[in-house]
Amino acid sequence: MALPTDFDESPVRAPLAQHLAFLYPDSDPEQLADEVIAIFDQFQPQGPLPLHQLWSQEDSLLITYGDSIVDNGSAPLDTLHQFLNEYLKDSISSVHVLPFCPFSSDDGFAVIDYTKVNPKLGDWSEISEIAGNYRLMADIVINHVSSESEWFKNYREGVEPGATYFMEANAGDDLSAVVRPRASSLLRPTETSRGLKHVWCTFSHDQIDLDFRNPQVLMEFLRIIRLYLQHGVSIFRLDAVGFLWKEPGTSCIHLPQTHEVVRLIRTITDYFAPGTLLITETNVPNHENLTYFGNRNEAHVIYNFSLAPLLVHALLTGKSEYLKRWMMTMPPAPVGCTYLNFTASHDGIGMRPAEGLLSDEEQLQLVETVRRFGGRVSTRRTADGGERVYELNVSLFDALRGTVDGEDPWQVERFLCSQTVMMGLEGIPAFYIHSLLATPNDQDGVAATNHNRSINRHKWDWSDLQQRLSDKGSVHHRVFEELSRRIQLRRRMAPFHPNATQFTLQLSEPYFAFWRQSTDRSQSVFCVHNLTDAVQELKLSDLNLILMDSWYDAISGTRLDDQNAVLNVAPYQCLWITNR
CATH class of the missing domain: 2.60.40.1180 (Golgi alpha-mannosidase II)
Structure with a gap:
């Protein structure tokens, strides 16, 4: 492709070259910068968006799978859009549709092809239609791809694109300090045209880690970002981004190159698509998570990961001590940045962000209480070979079925309190769809998939859901109506601006x-x-x-x-x- 003659005059070329020189010191940063500019050559720079236009108290976000609501004969994305328009158009401004590409496992987070919409959900037209009415957030599953992807097939066969895209480990590599969120083995033996190789798998052996030390891997993801922008995506969630860059002998999490990649993506979106927001998904202790604001040049938004375990603990024990202590130490978000507050998600309640905030005894009490209410527990491997609780897998509605003393009649009130706390805090509130709908634990889903996380990934039948939401005697109606009312109240109150x-x-x-x-x-x-x-x-x-x-x-x-x-x-x- 011939490069336009005005590349040398592009004001973004110099900062791009600086990012790329840091990441790839053995490559020509000017040439790589030109490759990046060529990827976005159809976008006309418009200048940065004024800070007051980034968000307001009117903003709140819904987190949902594309098929959290299903209706026979209709594309699930169409059904989701119908649900949004019928029930949430006066309360929700933004929608996070969890990975909607073809996948092989982990409910979408083992992506086979980033350029396609899973045909079981719909197609790009449905994605664009939702983006036309709501601010749409999409995942860039940037750390790894499915073992069934074309890239990994090419890796095994030794052809590009893919032959040099994946992270390998050698026999002498020191991997003792590697931080991981799973208890499975890190390396997967894989037969290739070049013999037996051991590829890196931070999450599972179906999710193969990419090697961003190859600049062409970065270029692939920039093309994916361009495609999503063209279909109306305006918020990018960088999934598991903390693990992106690996160097044997280190922890392989939050390395300087990882932060530089985030800064590079921020430079690109600020210049070519102003108003686009970046949010980093880093489910780690609080002090580590806060680093992804950078110097106001990385994420616009970071998840308030510590809120969920601390708030659930407070409501189960009736003690505000730990929640209050955490909140007093939380810095205001920098200018042009904010927090995304959430209490439930597709992944469950992460416990790593509670480390250093709750004592081991308090964490154990929380775990045992949630287990009594039907919840499950997932673990991670520690550097010394042991295991720790990684997350609680439970419907938040059922996690608040009672207190540490057992079940009681206050489940609805306790649950509404949890969501109201979240709505009031500095930042943007994010509601998982099953919280809005007061969905209980899906034990049948766990039995069907043998995965703990399925407990909070129920699929509602559209007609059944409509009936329950219209039934004034149902707990689903009671919770949904009151949460909707409080969200609408919040939208009219200026002190709930995310940066107030x-x-x-x-x-x-x-x-x-x-x-x-x-x-x-x-x-x-x-x-x-x-x-x-x-x-x-x-x-x-x-x-x-x-x-x-x-x-x-x-x-x-x-x-x-x-x-x-x-x-x-x-x-x-x-x-x-x-x-x-």
Whole structure:
């Protein structure tokens, strides 16, 4: 392909060359920069998007598989779009459709072909239609591909593209420090045209790690990003990106080259597709996760991974101590960045982000309680050859079936409290579809697949779901309607802007509370949550409400004219006390 004559004048060429020189010191960075620019030659740079246009309090995100709702005779992506338009158009602004490509395992995360939509879900037209009505987030499963992919077939046969795309290990490599999220063996013996090789598998032997030390692997993924942009994707989730770059003798996680790849992708999207957001999926301890903001030049958004285990622990024990301590140490997101707050996902409740925040005894109590409520546990291999709990596999609705003392009648209230806490925090709230729908543990799914994660990946029949959501006596109707109402309340309240000021309130142990103030300082919200199954007293004077303002609870609509009053706060009740 002939390169346009204005490549030398492109203002993005120099920063691209800097990124590429760091990653590939033995290659010509100028030539590689020209290759990158050629990939995006159809995109017209428009300048950076103003920060105030990146997100607002009106934003919230739905996480779903393309076939979480199925209807015989219809493409699941069409059914999903119908569900969004009928039930969520007034509350949800963005949709994360989990991997929608053909795959061989891990419910989509072992991608066979990134350029195609799984025909069992639909095609690119359905993806583009959803993107036309909602901000669409898609996964770039960047660390590995399926063993059934064309690239890996070519690797075994010794032909390109693919022959040099995969990470191999040699007999003398020191792999003792490698950090992994699985207990399976790291290396997979593979017969190739060049003899027996041992390929790297961070996750499973069906998910073969790519070798980004080859610049052509990077170019392949930039072409995939271009394709997704052309179909309307505007948020990219870089899956398992922390493991991307490997060097034997190191931990092979969060290496400097990995951060440089994220910075390079950020440079590209900021220049060629301003307004596109990058979110890094790094399910690791909190201090490691925060590094992916970089110097405001890596991810726009990072997952608030520690929230889920700490919040579940708080609601199961009735103790706010650990949740409060964590929140007080969390830095405000840098300008132009924010957090994605979530309490449930397709992967379950990650426990690595709780390391250093919950003691081993508290973690064990959490694990055993969730097990009593039907949950499962997945482990990971540690550097010393042992195993630790990696994640809790459970429907969040069922994880909150009771407390450490056993089941009780407060499941719905406790669950609504969990989601309301998430909605109030600094950042953008993300709702897993099975949380919105109060889906219980899918034990039949686990039995059918023999995979723990299937417990929280139920597939709803569309007509059955419609019936349950319309049945005012069903728990699904009750949860969905109240969550939708609270999301819509939140959208109208400026203190819930993702970057509005936040301070932790020092109320008594049963409460988890914080204060949010709008960016123009005209409105405040005191978010107060009773974490216990008992009625608690709340002295309004403890909140230091400004006397000149009129205050009310936005959730209940109750006016609070006497600022010296003592409120009786019901079990798991949430208050949004605001002055407007």
